[in-house]
Amino acid sequence: MASEAEPQVATADESFEGVSPDAARRLLLGAVEAFAERGFHATTTRDIASRAGMSPAALYIHYKTKEELLFQISKVGHERSVGVLAEAAEGGGGDSERLARAVRLFVRWHAEHHTTARVVQYELAALGEEHYEEIVGLRRRSEEILRGVLESGHASGEFEVTDLRGTTLAVMSLCIDVARWYSPSGRRSPDEIGALYADLVLRMVAPRARRGG
Amino acid sequence: MASEAEPQVATADESFEGVSPDAARRLLLGAVEAFAERGFHATTTRDIASRAGMSPAALYIHYKTKEELLFQISKVGHERSVGVLAEAAEGGGGDSERLARAVRLFVRWHAEHHTTARVVQYELAALGEEHYEEIVGLRRRSEEILRGVLESGHASGEFEVTDLRGTTLAVMSLCIDVARWYSPSGRRSPDEIGALYADLVLRMVAPRARRGG
DNA sequence: GTCTATAGATTGATAGAC
């Protein structure tokens, strides 16, 4: 049995593998868990520290404020998700293939890393002003990547997109909202959800069949 | 010029018209604003009371706890949004017409009442256990209504839905996420977004064109 | 780097006058 002072960070998230020293990473993982469960403002620094198996004061050796923890999570999380999206969109194949792959992997990331994703997507408002601006820049990039694929497919006639910005936003919405409702105890695996959503998105942009004559 | 003690509840939401006495309604509106801006836990009872032009103590004449305010908002908000969805789905026309109308009005509601909707959709976790269970019941109803329309359309051959539960969830996601990103200062009106999303959803479930031979 | 102890501010909620 672990004593109360032992680290309790259960769901290790490889997104933060690179963070060192070890104590700083454990604090980050504890914060992800706590922020995802209860939200930034409802989480106490005591809670974070105790999940990392440390005293309340130890947090401040590695992070200046509680907000800085949120910022680090937000930054790494956004970088990871933008990276997934960029890689999928830049990969080979036609525009349908690129779009399907982008949606599938972006959705899968939001399901697999739903704790991190929840913090990333829903705790933005708690960031300080400068940190917020930096994160908004990263968010713009993911939107641009997706819009690029849709635009390319529309130009080539592979897609039919009547409202480019609106459709981009809708597809982003679909993917992001997965973080809100996904649960590992649900019926579907992250990959299955990704495949389903990729199919739905392809149908959203498929050229309409010419009807009648 | 209004003195500091005057009510500052700006965006009156007709969802709460029926609440009386007047002070209780003003507190509710103040709480909606504050919860939407900063989240439940970051909102102080002092903030709510001051938005309603009252002293901190006055809140407790009308509500037992801060959580009870959240519950009232959540309850009324859910009832309204379920009502919109139910009316749209029960109205006349074919299944395509019913689905398009349901999505259009549900999306429009989430945009028009985006402050209320944000609280309704993203502050659920702050509810007490019993209150949470009651709200979950209302949420199940909206999912069932939407699933009913999709099922009916699939049975009649008007739609092609390969994964009923998954598609239902995806359509709900699309609608709900509007509350997260919508801003009145954006380029599109709630009605335009509703119309666009209804079109996208119809395409998601349209039978695939028979290709080739 | 980590701890114990605690400062200093703020919070949700109550008491009691009017």
Place this chain on the structure above:
DNA sequence: GTCTATCAATCTATAGAC
């Protein structure tokens, strides 16, 4: 029903020993 005043708890963050 509303106010002023305030309590008791809790929070972020720091000080100083080890």
